[in-house]
Amino acid sequence: MMNxxxxxxxxxxxxxxxxxxxxxxxxxxxxxxxxxxxEMSNTLNKxxxxxxxxMSAFGMSxxxxxxxxxxxxxxxGFLLLVLPLVFIIMLANKLVIGYxxxxxxxxxxxxxxxxxxxxxxxxFFLVASISVLLTATTLIAIIFSGILFPNELDLSAxxxxxxxxxxxxxxxxxxCFLVSCSSKDLxxxxxxxxxxxxxxxxxxxxxxxxxxxxxxxxxxxYSLFTPEKLMTQDSSSFWMLGALFLIGLLCYMLAIRxxxxxxxxx
Amino acid sequence: xxxxxxxxxTKKFGDFYSVQNVELxxxxxxxxxxxxxxxxxxxxxxxxxxxxxxxxxxxCFIKGLDCRQSTAEIQKxxxxxxxxxxxxxxxxxxxxxxxxxxxxxxxxLSRAHELMQYFELNATGLIKxxxxxxxxxxxxxxxFMHNPEIVILDEPTSGLDPLIQTKFIDFILAEKEKGTTIFxxxxxxxxxxKTCDRVAILNAGKIVATETIADLKKxxxxxxxxxxxxxxxxxxxxxxxxxxxxxxxxxAIIKVQGNVxxxxxxxxxxxxxxLDIISQSLEDIFMHYYESGGKE
Numbered sequence: 001m002m003n004x005x006x007x008x009x010x011x012x013x014x015x016x017x018x019x020x021x022x023x024x025x026x027x028x029x030x031x032x033x034x035x036x037x038x039e040m041s042n043t044l045n046k047x048x049x050x051x052x053x054x055m056s057a058f059g060m061s062x063x064x065x066x067x068x069x070x071x072x073x074x075x076x077g078f079l080l081l082v083l084p085l086v087f088i089i090m091l092a093n094k095l096v097i098g099y100x101x102x103x104x105x106x107x108x109x110x111x112x113x114x115x116x117x118x119x120x121x122x123x124f125f126l127v128a129s130i131s132v133l134l135t136a137t138t139l140i141a142i143i144f145s146g147i148l149f150p151n152e153l154d155l156s157a158x159x160x161x162x163x164x165x166x167x168x169x170x171x172x173x174x175x176c177f178l179v180s181c182s183s184k185d186l187x188x189x190x191x192x193x194x195x196x197x198x199x200x201x202x203x204x205x206x207x208x209x210x211x212x213x214x215x216x217x218x219x220x221x222y223s224l225f226t227p228e229k230l231m232t233q234d235s236s237s238f239w240m241l242g243a244l245f246l247i248g249l250l251c252y253m254l255a256i257r258x259x260x261x262x263x264x265x266x
Numbered sequence: 267x268x269x270x271x272x273x274x275x276t277k278k279f280g281d282f283y284s285v286q287n288v289e290l291x292x293x294x295x296x297x298x299x300x301x302x303x304x305x306x307x308x309x310x311x312x313x314x315x316x317x318x319x320x321x322x323x324x325x326c327f328i329k330g331l332d333c334r335q336s337t338a339e340i341q342k343x344x345x346x347x348x349x350x351x352x353x354x355x356x357x358x359x360x361x362x363x364x365x366x367x368x369x370x371x372x373x374x375l376s377r378a379h380e381l382m383q384y385f386e387l388n389a390t391g392l393i394k395x396x397x398x399x400x401x402x403x404x405x406x407x408x409x410f411m412h413n414p415e416i417v418i419l420d421e422p423t424s425g426l427d428p429l430i431q432t433k434f435i436d437f438i439l440a441e442k443e444k445g446t447t448i449f450x451x452x453x454x455x456x457x458x459x460k461t462c463d464r465v466a467i468l469n470a471g472k473i474v475a476t477e478t479i480a481d482l483k484k485x486x487x488x489x490x491x492x493x494x495x496x497x498x499x500x501x502x503x504x505x506x507x508x509x510x511x512x513x514x515x516x517x518a519i520i521k522v523q524g525n526v527x528x529x530x531x532x533x534x535x536x537x538x539x540x541l542d543i544i545s546q547s548l549e550d551i552f553m554h555y556y557e558s559g560g561k562e
Contacts, residue, residue, distance in 0.1 A: 005368040013356065103352025107408060110316060110346040111369040114338040264318040266348060 002121045003113050010125045014091060018129065021087045025079065025137050032074045033144045036067055057205040067145060067152040072161060072227040075141075081201065081222070084133060084169050089193050091129060092176035093186065095122040096259065101186035106266035119181065119259040123252050126177055130169050138162040157231040164237065167244040168225040172197055174251025181255040182262065221247070267330055269294050269416055269447040270315065274324035277310055284310045285471045288324075292449055297442050299458035299479075300451040302468035308451040309349045311468070312420050315449075316346060328416060345409035349420035349451070351401045359389025359396065359404045366408045378411035384437065385430060398425035406434075410441075417441070419450040423457055435460050459483070487523040491542040492533070494518070499536050506532055519544070 048056075096119065099105035108118055138159070145153040176193040183189035200220040207216035207223070217223040224244050229237035272290040276283065285307040292298045302308050313319045314326050317337035326333040328340045353362050363378055382389060387403040396404070402425045409417060423431045438448060438461045452458050458465055459479060466476045494500040494516045504510055508529065509521040516539075522529050533541075 003369065005365065009354075009365060013354075099354075102355075103348065103350040104354050106316075106318075106346070106348040106350070107353070107366055108369065109318070109337070110341055110344075110348075111366065112338050112341040112371070113369065117338075261320070263320055264313070266313065266316075266318055266350070 001117065002124060003117055006108070006113075006118065006121050007125055010095065010122070013094075014125075014129060017087065017090060018133065021083055022133060022136055025083055025133075026140050028079050029075060029137060029141050030144050032071065033067075033141065033148055035074075036070050036149065053209050056208045056210065066154065067149055068154045068158055068161070068231060071141065071145075071153075071158075072231060076161065076165065076227045080137065080165060081168075081225075084130065085172065085197055087133065088126070088130065088169060088173045088176050089190070089197070091126055092173060092180045092193060093189050095126060096177070096180040097183050097186050097189040098180075100264060100266070101189075103266055105264065109264070109266075115260045116256065119256050123177060123256060126173055127170065127252075130173055131166060134162060134166050134169065154231075157233070160233055160237075161227055161230045164225055164227070164230040164241055167241045167248070168222070171221060171224075171244040171248035171251070174248035174255070178251045178255040178258070181259040268292060268327075269296075269329055270298075270449055271327040271330075272311065272315070272324070273326070275311065275314055275321055275326060276323040277307075277314065277319060278322040283471050285314075285468075288468070288471075288473055290466060290473075290476075292447060294447055295442070295445045296464065297438065297448040297462045298450070299462035299465035300449065300468065301453065301455065301458055301465055302451070303453060306468045307471040308468055309420055310471075312349070312418055312449075312451060315418055343415040345412065345414035345417040347405045347409040347417075347419040347422055351398065351405060351425070353393045353401065353404065355394040356392070358392055359387065359400070362393060362404060363389060363407055363411065367411060370412055372412050375411070377413060378407055381407045381410055385433065399427055399430065402426055403430070414446070416447045417449070419448065421452055422450055423452070423454065431457065487521050488526065489544040490520045490522065490529065491540075491544055492518055492520060492538055493540040495537040495539055499538070503532075503536055508532065 099108060109115055142153065142155070142158065175196065179193040180189050183192065200222055203216050203220040204222035206213045207220070221244075224240040226234075226237055226240065228234075229240075268291045270290065270292040272288055275285055275288040277285050288307070288311055290298075290311075300308050300311070310319065314321055315328065315333050317333045317340070320334060328344060331340050333340060354365075357365065363382075364375070367373075367375055367378065381387075382403075385403045385406065387400065387407070389400075389404060389407075393401065393404065402422070406422065409419065423434055426434060435457060438450075441448060442461070448461075450458075450462075459482070462479055464476065464478050465482060467474050491513075494503065497515050500512065500516055500518060503518065504512065511519045511521070513519055520529060
């Protein structure tokens with residue numbers, strides 16, 4: 001199923017990008033946990049009152065009083081959506097179309113490994129990297145919350161929230177991987193794998209502003225990730241997770257199929 | 267059974283035929299040359315052999331295995347040098363060779379070291395900083411390090427300096443001795459002539475001829491550029507029974523097919539300044555096939 005030499009190579013080749021993304025996220029997580037202060041959220045609430053549209057566009061509409069609500073507002077509306085997305089886009093493009101575009105894929109598939117094995121290894125590596133990244137951010141948040149505000153964080157709600165985030169990124173990475181496997185060159189692949197998620201995010205931002213724009217939520221994948229519902233473990237959040245998982249799985253399956261059967265000009 | 271077999275291979279891109287009805291049969295131990303100008307479809311044919319492309323029509327087989335179905339199985343005994351030189355840039359040459367060996371499940375790197383020594387390659391530097399010729403050597407080592415039965419080389423000597431080109435030709439001859447089947451494309455007739463048993467000439471996606479090198483040699487005429495010491499000498503020479511074309515006051519080109527003995531005997535009577543052999547280019551050979559209607 002997998003080639004471990006290739007897997008090891010990808011690990012070493014990705015460690016730098018991974019560390020940078022993780023370090024930036026860690027910095028933000030720590031400072032936002034640090035910023036948490038029941039009194040301070042009053043100030044932020046006032047800020048929200050003065051410019052509600054702008055704040056809600058970034059998913060910062062109702063800042064609750066608990067630590068988890070605070071974190072979900074400030075981390076899960078923007079930072080933990082966008083930074084992992086940057087990581088996913090760069091990695092997904094490097095893993096397949098990067099090799100095709102510069103021609104080195106010829107050497108990989110000129111070894112006695114089936115194309116399925118090569119592409120499955122790459123897909124596995126992408127999913128594994130995302131889960132390691134999100135596990136690390138979750139642990140960092142839990143540990144620092146525990147140090148600064150012992151017993152303040154609702155652990156089970158926080159874990160559900162992060163599982164939801166993983167499924168969201170799983171679905172998006174499936175899409176990016178599909179683009180990477182089916183594009184004819186690196187530039188086209190980057191354009192589609194960056195453009196569509198950003199478009200989805202902007203639609204989400206608009207629909208968050210409410211009013212007649214709210215209907216736009218049916219046109220973006222980000223609507224399937226709802227921190228408020230996940231934290232309360234609302235039943236509708238589970239079928240949303242299921243939908244995200246299905247989208248991701250279908251994308252990955254299709255991507256593998258496309259790569260195995262496509263023409264390669266190497 | 268033919269080692270490499272291409273049956274009626276056709277690949278169409280939109281309305282354009284990249285290759286059309288290509289037929290090839292390469293036997294065990296044969297060194298087979300694949301000649302043609304750029305864009306003739308040599309690489310496209312090779313990509314089909316490697317299973318990179320799905321033929322529009324026809325099939326390719328290596329040792330009886332379908333190149334599209336059994337790609338991984340075939341790669342166990344095939345070595346391949348791509349036409350485009352591309353590696354994973356962030357590795358050193360040695361790391362890359364080791365990486366590909368591991369991808370192959372090859373533990374014994376003695377052959378790779380032998381080859382590095384033979385081709386005088388110091389592969390400790392980053393591939394990104396290597397010259398074209400050094401990269402080509404890395405590619406050659408990757409193609410041969412697992413002692414493959416069949417080797418497919420897409421323009422193997424491009425980028426190599428003349429000294430290494432000669433070494434490469436000797437190396438191919440040694441591999442031939444060992445019984446390796448070699449299929450190599452080129453647009454340089456000299457290297458094909460020195461190494462191959464048979465050649466196929468491809469033009470605009472179609473095979474215009476498949477011949478043995480011996481036959482091709484017979485057809486190839488040699489041209490000599492001779493500079494005489496004086497105009498009188500040349501005008502005297504013009505009376506000889508040879509194919510002479512005057513190109514300057516004291517220079518002439520003589521075309522000889524087959525035996526050069528007569529020319530040398532004749533020349534002994536003349537005072538000349540210089541003699542040059544103009545090697546026949548691939549285009550000249552092609553002209554022959556164009557003239558004969560492109561069919562053989």
